[in-house]
Amino acid sequence: MRLSVILSATEGGEDEGFWATAYPIIPHPAELIFGFVAFGILYWAVAKHVVPRLEKVFAERADAIEGGIARAEQAQAEAAAALERYRARLAGAEDEASRIREEARAEGARILADMREQARVEAERIVAAAQTQVQAERQQAMIQLRGEAGRIAVDLASRIVGEALEDEVRQRRVVDRFLAELEAAPAAEAGTSGGRG
Amino acid sequence: MSFGLPASAEGGFEAPSAADFWQPLVGDGAFAITRASIVLLLSAAVISVVLLRVTRRLAVVPSRGQYLTEAVYGMVRNSVARDIIGSRDFLRYVPLLFTLFVLILANNLLGVVPPVQYPTMSRIGFPIALTLVVFALYHVVGIRKHGLVGYFKSFVPKGLPWVIVAFIYPLELITYFFTRPVTLALRLFGNMFAGHILLLLFILGGEYLVFEAGGLMTVAGALAFVMGFVLTLFEMLVEFLQAYVFVLLAAFYIAGALADEH
Numbered sequence: 001m002r003l004s005v006i007l008s009a010t011e012g013g014e015d016e017g018f019w020a021t022a023y024p025i026i027p028h029p030a031e032l033i034f035g036f037v038a039f040g041i042l043y044w045a046v047a048k049h050v051v052p053r054l055e056k057v058f059a060e061r062a063d064a065i066e067g068g069i070a071r072a073e074q075a076q077a078e079a080a081a082a083l084e085r086y087r088a089r090l091a092g093a094e095d096e097a098s099r100i101r102e103e104a105r106a107e108g109a110r111i112l113a114d115m116r117e118q119a120r121v122e123a124e125r126i127v128a129a130a131q132t133q134v135q136a137e138r139q140q141a142m143i144q145l146r147g148e149a150g151r152i153a154v155d156l157a158s159r160i161v162g163e164a165l166e167d168e169v170r171q172r173r174v175v176d177r178f179l180a181e182l183e184a185a186p187a188a189e190a191g192t193s194g195g196r197g
Numbered sequence: 198m199s200f201g202l203p204a205s206a207e208g209g210f211e212a213p214s215a216a217d218f219w220q221p222l223v224g225d226g227a228f229a230i231t232r233a234s235i236v237l238l239l240s241a242a243v244i245s246v247v248l249l250r251v252t253r254r255l256a257v258v259p260s261r262g263q264y265l266t267e268a269v270y271g272m273v274r275n276s277v278a279r280d281i282i283g284s285r286d287f288l289r290y291v292p293l294l295f296t297l298f299v300l301i302l303a304n305n306l307l308g309v310v311p312p313v314q315y316p317t318m319s320r321i322g323f324p325i326a327l328t329l330v331v332f333a334l335y336h337v338v339g340i341r342k343h344g345l346v347g348y349f350k351s352f353v354p355k356g357l358p359w360v361i362v363a364f365i366y367p368l369e370l371i372t373y374f375f376t377r378p379v380t381l382a383l384r385l386f387g388n389m390f391a392g393h394i395l396l397l398l399f400i401l402g403g404e405y406l407v408f409e410a411g412g413l414m415t416v417a418g419a420l421a422f423v424m425g426f427v428l429t430l431f432e433m434l435v436e437f438l439q440a441y442v443f444v445l446l447a448a449f450y451i452a453g454a455l456a457d458e459h
């Protein structure tokens with residue numbers, strides 16, 4: 001840019017005069033005023049309406065985002081707490097179940113032992129009763145046998161005495177018969193030990 | 198181009214000049230209503246209406262228009278205002294920074310968007326107006342925060358030896374009252390002005406070479422058009438960056454005035 005062009009006031013053109021050729025750094029008064037006016041108009045609109053509205057929506061948005069985050073955090077904390085509770089409850093239930101199982105097993109073993117003991121006692125009782133009965137029956141048989149033997153002996157004696165000792169042959173026959181009877185008697189009766197007499 | 202380039206008497210190529218930026222529509226002289234003034238005013242009105250309409254019904258889940266608005270607003274609010282001024286009292290300055298950003302960005306981008314294709318901020322009056330707003334604001338903020346004397350004391354850190362203060366203080370004074378506002382305005386103006394001149398040069402030059410010069414120059418003219426296209430893309434980046442830098446520095450100056458220590 002040649003300085004002379006900027007400075008020259010007489011370059012051929014329609015707009016002769018100072019402002020057509022003035023230094024470009026000399027402010028034109030009307031333009032200065034228009035600058036203030038234009039700035040003033042825009043500043044009024046921006047300061048009075050635009051910025052307050054934008055700030056409001058900024059605040060609302062920040063609030064919405066922060067509120068959303070806070071709500072999400074709260075929900076997460078609640079979920080975590082619930083999970084913890086369920087876990088604790090589940091662990092408690094497992095403990096409870098194994099405890100119950102253990103108790104049942106112990107109970108079963110105890111019942112089994114009890115029953116075994118009862119059965120044993122019962123068996124012993126039955127055996128003892130049977131022995132007692134056998135003893136009693138034996139006793140009774142002995143008593144009966146003893147009475148029988150006495151009666152037989154008396155019978156025999158009276159027969160012997162009744163025959164009056166006729167002869168030796170007869171005597172022997174009697175004795176033999178007696179003995180045969182005697183031998184037959186135990187077979188008919190229960191007792192094994194024949195009466196002695 | 199929508200504004201004619203005056204052909205010189207010799208009929209050769211006339212390089213684009215500062216005179217091309219002077220486009221009065223109504224009247225003439227110091228209070229002429231220029232094309233740039235109309236563009237700026239209309240852009241402010243259109244942006245206002247669009248922003249008001251988009252933000253009338255805002256939802257937590259945004260529509261596309263709302264999403265875009267919020268993306269731009271969020272960038273200025275969070276990565277400029279909050280990060281630089283600090284989360285304690287940045288919100289008061291967000292409207293100012295957002296206004297500056299969208300106004301400058303829209304007007305810069307209009308520099309390459311038809312049918313305007315004219316960067317408003319290449320007329321220095323507009324950057325100066327915006328800079329004066331920032332300049333007044335950060336001094337008022339500083340004086341409110343520290344008191345008049347305290348504000349002027351806050352330019353240098355406490356506890357410096359007076360010899361050093363004597364050196365630093367004038368520099369800081371110049372920084373606060375001269376360098377900052379002047380560079381803020383000139384940076385924006387200069388980038389837009391120079392960028393536009395460059396585009397004019399390549400595109401008008403290319404046009405001249407293709408249609409007037411003839412011969413091999415046609416090829417050079419085609420190359421100039423390619424350069425013009427590339428530079429247009431580059432210019433869009435610069436336009437965004439300048440809008441961003443302007444609000445970034447504005448936020449930085451406000452933060453400096455608010456800071457407890459220098």
